[in-house]
Amino acid sequence: MIENFRIGFREISKSFGSNQVLEQTAISIASHDCIVITGNNGAGKTTLLRIIAGLEKPGHCEISLDDASPEPWRRLRKRLLKSVMYLHQQPYMFAGSLLRNIEYAARLNPALADRESSVQKAVSWAGLEGLESQSAASLSGGQKQRVALTRARLCHPQVLLLDEPTANLDSESRERTLQMLREFRDSGTAIVIVTHDPGVFSDLATSKLHLQDHRIQADDIGAADVVELDSVRQSKKR
Amino acid sequence: MDVLLTSTAEAFRLLFSGNPEIWEIVGISFRVSSMAILAAVPPALVIAFTLAYGSFPGRRFLISLFNTFLSVPAVVIGLTLFIILSRQGPMGDFKLLFTQTAMGLGQFFLCLPILVCMAHVSLQAADRAAWETARTLGANRLRAFFTVLYEIRFGLTAALLAGYGRIISEVGASMMLGGNIAHYTRNIPTAIALETSKGAFAEGIALGIVLLFLAFVLNSLLQYVQGKGSINP
Numbered sequence: 001m002i003e004n005f006r007i008g009f010r011e012i013s014k015s016f017g018s019n020q021v022l023e024q025t026a027i028s029i030a031s032h033d034c035i036v037i038t039g040n041n042g043a044g045k046t047t048l049l050r051i052i053a054g055l056e057k058p059g060h061c062e063i064s065l066d067d068a069s070p071e072p073w074r075r076l077r078k079r080l081l082k083s084v085m086y087l088h089q090q091p092y093m094f095a096g097s098l099l100r101n102i103e104y105a106a107r108l109n110p111a112l113a114d115r116e117s118s119v120q121k122a123v124s125w126a127g128l129e130g131l132e133s134q135s136a137a138s139l140s141g142g143q144k145q146r147v148a149l150t151r152a153r154l155c156h157p158q159v160l161l162l163d164e165p166t167a168n169l170d171s172e173s174r175e176r177t178l179q180m181l182r183e184f185r186d187s188g189t190a191i192v193i194v195t196h197d198p199g200v201f202s203d204l205a206t207s208k209l210h211l212q213d214h215r216i217q218a219d220d221i222g223a224a225d226v227v228e229l230d231s232v233r234q235s236k237k238r
Numbered sequence: 239m240d241v242l243l244t245s246t247a248e249a250f251r252l253l254f255s256g257n258p259e260i261w262e263i264v265g266i267s268f269r270v271s272s273m274a275i276l277a278a279v280p281p282a283l284v285i286a287f288t289l290a291y292g293s294f295p296g297r298r299f300l301i302s303l304f305n306t307f308l309s310v311p312a313v314v315i316g317l318t319l320f321i322i323l324s325r326q327g328p329m330g331d332f333k334l335l336f337t338q339t340a341m342g343l344g345q346f347f348l349c350l351p352i353l354v355c356m357a358h359v360s361l362q363a364a365d366r367a368a369w370e371t372a373r374t375l376g377a378n379r380l381r382a383f384f385t386v387l388y389e390i391r392f393g394l395t396a397a398l399l400a401g402y403g404r405i406i407s408e409v410g411a412s413m414m415l416g417g418n419i420a421h422y423t424r425n426i427p428t429a430i431a432l433e434t435s436k437g438a439f440a441e442g443i444a445l446g447i448v449l450l451f452l453a454f455v456l457n458s459l460l461q462y463v464q465g466k467g468s469i470n471p
Contacts, residue, residue, distance in 0.1 A: 053374055054373075054374075055370050055373065055374065081373055081374065081376070082376055084374070085374050085375070086370070086374045088367050088370070088371070090367075091371075092365060092367035092368055092370070092371040094368065094371070094385065094388075094389065095388065095389055095391075104375070104385075105375050108375050108376040108377055108381075109376065151375060155375055155376055
């Protein structure tokens with residue numbers, strides 16, 4: 001179970017050359033959240049996720065952890081890399097077997113008491129039994145997605161960021177992914193999903209946001225202040 | 239034609255009779271070249287990685303510079319180091335000229351650009367998501383670095399073999415920096431040059447056979463490694 005937390009990202013700006021992608025926008029993420037972000041192609045959804053994950057350097061960004069005063073992104077980058085996990089649209093599989101991919105994640109979590117049994121439990125949690133020795137590169141899209149989520153489960157991230165997690169998945173794989181994400185959310189992990197198909201996540205989402213004109217706009221919920229979404233979250237959770 | 243046949247027959251006799259002088263020369267060659275490539279691999283990987291993943295002013299210039307160094311003749315590297323290591327040079331006090339260390343230095347600078355450029359190409363061709371996945375799973379920079387290196391191991395092996403093939407067979411820098419001193423800095427290529435000038439073709443051919451055999455082994459290894467990394471099942 002993840003302890004309650006809140007991370008606020010403020011004044012996020014990012015440009016690639018003369019192309020301004022994000023401008024003075026903000027987002028707040030708390031435990032048990034499932035935030036679904038939509039937006040047109042090139043709106044900056046993936047860039048936003050990568051900034052939150054600590055993978056993309058923003059032009060400007062301030063972060064406040066819980067009630068602490070805001071600090072620059074650069075100062076908290078290491079912390080983001082440790083506590084936030086970003087899953088690519090097509091999850092990357094390291095060379096070798098499925099088991100090697102999962103053990104890689106397990107080795108990076110020193111808090112795991114019994115690594116071997118944790119890996120076995122995680123494999124069966126994802127329904128990947130029998131595929132352990134199979135080359136990870138030869139797995140289907142849905143299986144790769146499950147491997148990526150299994151790696152995430154072993155690392156216990158506070159925030160899980162997913163870029164189009166159900167794109168190109170059949171209905172069975174999609175249902176399975178949703179079930180796994182639900183378990184993450186229930187355990188306290190905050191989930192941020194970027195998608196073109198928000199309807200898929202309607203049962204899972206606690207808030208929906210729309211990225212437009214370089215900024216995050218509240219969607220469906222009519223809240224003016226996108227940073228303070230607590231009331232919306234609470235009502236959704238209830 | 240007769241000379242070639244009799245010299246080749248004599249060369250095989252020299253090799254298989256275990257001629258100590260021939261095998262000493264082979265030993266010096268392998269020792270110096272192996273030390274040179276082992277010393278060049280770590281900095282080459284760091285440079286290649288910085289060029290592939292870094293974003294800093296002058297990056298493109300550095301890439302062009304290393305690509306240019308690929309075509310620098312061995313004698314030019316030999317000449318440059320000769321001036322630096324000679325008694326009047328900035329490193330003259332170290333008295334390295336005409337030593338195996340000097341030969342190793344020359345070979346180090348010969349294989350460094352090959353390793354950097356080939357590793358850089360492999361890193362550019364690799365999926366950046368490998369680095370990002372390792373980092374987002376919580377790996378520190380060093381761990382993620384080695385993870386990415388493992389992902390491009392086939393390309394790196396090819397770079398290593400190409401670099402080794404280049405330095406074990408080069409004559410210009412070794413001759414200038416080592417001085418071709420018997421039992422000390424005489425390696426395969428400089429010995430071949432000397433024996434040929436003396437008209438002792440059998441010794442030259444014997445050493446040439448060793449080099450050819452090495453080239454064959456390296457290329458076979460490369461084929462094997464590239465076959466393992468094939469996209470075909």
